[in-house]
Amino acid sequence: TRSSSMSVYRNAVWLVKGLQEYTRSGYEAAAKHFAPADLEVSLSGRSYVITGANSGLGKATAQEVANRGGTVHMVCRNQSRADAAKEEIVERSKNQNVHVHIVDMSNARQVWEFAQSFSQSSCLHVLINNAGCMVNERELTEDGLEKNFATNTLGTYILTTALIPALKKVEDPRVVTVSSGGMLTQKLNADDLQFEKGAFDGTAAYAQNKRQQVILTERWATQHKDIHFSSMHPGWADTPAVQTSMPSFHAKMQAKLRTEAMGADTVVWLAVSAAAAKQPSGLFFQDRKAVATHLPLASSRASAQEEEKLLAALDEFALKFKP
Numbered sequence: 001t002r003s004s005s006m007s008v009y010r011n012a013v014w015l016v017k018g019l020q021e022y023t024r025s026g027y028e029a030a031a032k033h034f035a036p037a038d039l040e041v042s043l044s045g046r047s048y049v050i051t052g053a054n055s056g057l058g059k060a061t062a063q064e065v066a067n068r069g070g071t072v073h074m075v076c077r078n079q080s081r082a083d084a085a086k087e088e089i090v091e092r093s094k095n096q097n098v099h100v101h102i103v104d105m106s107n108a109r110q111v112w113e114f115a116q117s118f119s120q121s122s123c124l125h126v127l128i129n130n131a132g133c134m135v136n137e138r139e140l141t142e143d144g145l146e147k148n149f150a151t152n153t154l155g156t157y158i159l160t161t162a163l164i165p166a167l168k169k170v171e172d173p174r175v176v177t178v179s180s181g182g183m184l185t186q187k188l189n190a191d192d193l194q195f196e197k198g199a200f201d202g203t204a205a206y207a208q209n210k211r212q213q214v215i216l217t218e219r220w221a222t223q224h225k226d227i228h229f230s231s232m233h234p235g236w237a238d239t240p241a242v243q244t245s246m247p248s249f250h251a252k253m254q255a256k257l258r259t260e261a262m263g264a265d266t267v268v269w270l271a272v273s274a275a276a277a278k279q280p281s282g283l284f285f286q287d288r289k290a291v292a293t294h295l296p297l298a299s300s301r302a303s304a305q306e307e308e309k310l311l312a313a314l315d316e317f318a319l320k321f322k323p
């Protein structure tokens with residue numbers, strides 16, 4: 001069919017692009033053009049919520065924020081792992097303003113409760129939507145939602161929408177969402193958000209969620225002009241999540257993968273630098289540059305109507321779980 005040959009085309013073009021740009025050598029080539037002074041900032045008095053902050057890119061980002069004097073709120077699922085990561089971050093940064101919040105991002109009610117109580121007690125300058133999962137079997141949460149969708153799309157949607165009022169109270173508020181270049185292989189499918197049709201493919205589900213995050217970022221940017229939104233691709237980094245969810249990719253690519261710090265670099269740049277805030281809101285970044293959200297000739301653009309359908313569905317889910 002036309003749509004499956006299009007999908008083969010997208011995957012092939014994406015792989016060639018990835019081997020060139022998403023690897024360690026791709027990072028090193030891009031980094032020659034970075035301005036080192038961009039990250040020489042004090043974040044004292046600014047507050048950062050980072051989801052999935054106990055490992056991988058989230059932890060690397062939390063460390064960089066703590067090193068610069070920012071207040072870090074780590075949103076994590078597992079208390080003992082979060083506490084261990086927090087101790088390391090405090091020890092290395094000598095910054096005591098690091099806090100742990102236990103939230104399962106796949107649990108919509110918990111996400112709401114956290115966001116509401118956080119807004120009442122603390123201020124927020126930057127939200128970093130980093131937590132994500134790639135579940136390779138079709139698995140349901142206790143609420144009966146498909147797990148990738150619940151975590152990557154709905155969790156991100158509820159957390160961001162619920163924290164927008166808190167962000168609107170501060171100077172220079174930002175929302176950074178860690179998406180993935182894998183989203184380039186996907187066209188939005190708002191008719192099957194929970195992957196009920198056809199054979200389930202965890203990698204494709206994940207990439208579809210990441211496409212949805214890019215679209216949400218564009219939409220939020222047009223709705224809330226006083227907040228700076230961005231989404232980004234970290235490249236292919238050697239993280240515990242990649243090892244666990246994509247073992248064969250990890251084994252094959254190991255020598256070419258980026259370090260966690262390389263993967264986190266653009267997250268940190270978007271979250272802290274003055275240069276990033278000067279970029280238009282709503283864009284998708286790779287190695288500190290705004291890049292295209294579609295591959296050439298890939299027919300992956302959704303209609304405005306389809307995007308509206310996504311937003312309406314997320315609104316409905318969000319309301320259903322609102323305390």
Ligand SMILES: *[C@@H]1O[C@H](CO)[C@@H](O)[C@H](O)[C@H]1NC(C)=O
Pocket residue numbers: 078079080081
């Ligand atoms: C939290 O992580 C620890 C260490 O990896 C593990 O032993 C424990 O079972 C986890 N707890 C939950 C609730 O998942």
